[in-house]
């Protein structure tokens with residue numbers, strides 16, 4: 577049997593660590609079943625193609641159809657799951673305004689609150705399934721993009737930094753139809769050191 581080319585990422589926190597923002601049950605379905613399925617699908621689809629030995633970001637930039645959809649969903653979910661940190665009740669010191677990413681957000685959106693409002697609004701109004709992204713252009717200027725289905729801002733030459741998954745599977749167990757409430761709650765578990773690392777690397 578051939579070795580698998582793509583593997584399911586391990587989560588850097590316990591499956592219940594994001595509660596009550598994201599439940600253990602949602603993590604078990606979202607990471608353990610949805611993401612696993614994209615990994616399994618891509619491993620079948622790339623056999624014998626030019627994409628077999630390409631990094632995910634390059635596949636997403638160059639492919640279409642089923643390979644794009646599954647590679648995109650793996651890249652998107654890897655960035656999504658790795659941007660979180662365990663929930664803590666004390667949210668008073670969650671934002672370090674000396675981080676370069678936070679300074680850039682204030683510079684490009686006017687205020688941190690304005691940035692949060694725009695990202696939530698673009699996530700709430702994205703019709704159907706998809707992703708809303710904070711991304712940076714080649715000069716480090718920040719933008720928010722709406723991407724349908726498996727979309728990722730790498731296809732526009734942008735660097736993806738932070739994302740909110742607005743597919744119903746991301747929130748329906750915990751929030752039912754209340755997408756906006758789910759997006760609003762996600763701020764409590766964003767690991768800004770990780771977002772800053774992506775921005776500054």
Ligand code: MN
Nearest residue numbers: 741743745746
């Ligand atoms: Mn998802």
